Amino acid sequence: MYNCPHCQKATISMFSKFFTGPAITNKCSNCHEGWSTSWISMLWLLLLLISNYLTNDLSLIMSGAFVCIMGIVFFTPIKKR
Numbered sequence: 452m453y454n455c456p457h458c459q460k461a462t463i464s465m466f467s468k469f470f471t472g473p474a475i476t477n478k479c480s481n482c483h484e485g486w487s488t489s490w491i492s493m494l495w496l497l498l499l500l501i502s503n504y505l506t507n508d509l510s511l512i513m514s515g516a517f518v519c520i521m522g523i524v525f526f527t528p529i530k531k532r
């Protein structure tokens with residue numbers, strides 16, 4: 452779980468973080484303030500698209516997907532909305 456940027460309570464699950472892009476605003480279940488992920492998450496998705504585009508090698512595509520998921524879940528900051 453991740454801490455809400457407003458109330459610092461661990462209300463954000465890994466799942467909802469992954470499916471929240473910078474264009475989507477989620478609500479904290481504790482303080483009802485909005486949050487979303489940084490636009491950096493788009494960079495990780497782009498990485499996945501590029502690896503998909505450059506190769507048909509399944510293992511390369513899978514590692515691209517792995518890096519993309521890890522990047523969004525662990526290296527993308529949660530921002531206030």
Ligand SMILES: [Zn+2]
Pocket residue numbers: 455456457458459460462479480481482483484
């Ligand atoms: Zn909160």
